[in-house]
Amino acid sequence: MEPNNSFTITILNDRIVIWRSEPGQLHGLQDRCDHRLAPLSLGRCEGERLRCMYHGLLFEPDGRVVEIPV
Structure with a gap:
């Protein structure tokens, strides 16, 4: 399992998640x-x-959902 490489920044009051693949x-x-x-x-x-x-x-990097567990 990969470590969590994501973090949040705020730009113009919008929260953005940034991650490194x-x-x-x-x-x-x-x-x-x-x-x-x-x-x-x-x-x-x-x-x-x-x-x-x-x-x-x-989620793909472009925001598309590619898997939804059932």
């Missing part, structure tokens, strides 16, 4: 899961992707 590239999204608005900064980095730990949604 395995190859070292930086990514950023709004720090909220679309489902229940849980902070994505509490999530887990999985390769290039970021998993929300509230319900397990897996």
Whole structure:
């Protein structure tokens, strides 16, 4: 399991989650899961992707959800 490499910054009153993928590239999204608005900064980095730990949604760096656990 990979360590959590994400953190939150605030830009113009918007919280942004920043994470570094395995190859070292930086990514950023709004720090909220679309489902229940849980902070994505509490999530887990999985390769290039970021998993929300509230319900397990897996986000691509462009913000698309690519996995929804059942």
